[in-house]
Amino acid sequence: MSVDIETVKRVAKLSRIAVDDEKAERMKGELNAILGFVEQLNEVDVENVEPMTSVVMTDMKKRVDEVTDGDRAEDITVNAPASEDSFFMVPKVIE
Numbered sequence: 001m002s003v004d005i006e007t008v009k010r011v012a013k014l015s016r017i018a019v020d021d022e023k024a025e026r027m028k029g030e031l032n033a034i035l036g037f038v039e040q041l042n043e044v045d046v047e048n049v050e051p052m053t054s055v056v057m058t059d060m061k062k063r064v065d066e067v068t069d070g071d072r073a074e075d076i077t078v079n080a081p082a083s084e085d086s087f088f089m090v091p092k093v094i095e
Contacts, residue, residue: 003031 008027012019019027073086082089 003028003035 003023005021005028008024008031010018011031012024057062075089077083077086080088
């Protein structure tokens, strides 16, 4: 896949980036290089590769799921502009 100047200008317009002809020509080369690299990645055989989240095998740090600081709703809503029964009150947004 190859990117032309018109595509570069269209992407720049959609991104709200001001691009003159000189910059568009340079960006054309850069975008074509990026797309060429992506095409190279498509050639890699990943048939028997397990999905992973990191290149280093690590165990996730876990903590015990327990309530440590509950029953403080009134302390939390004390500085709210409006609250009722320990709930924040907000203006109606749908008419």
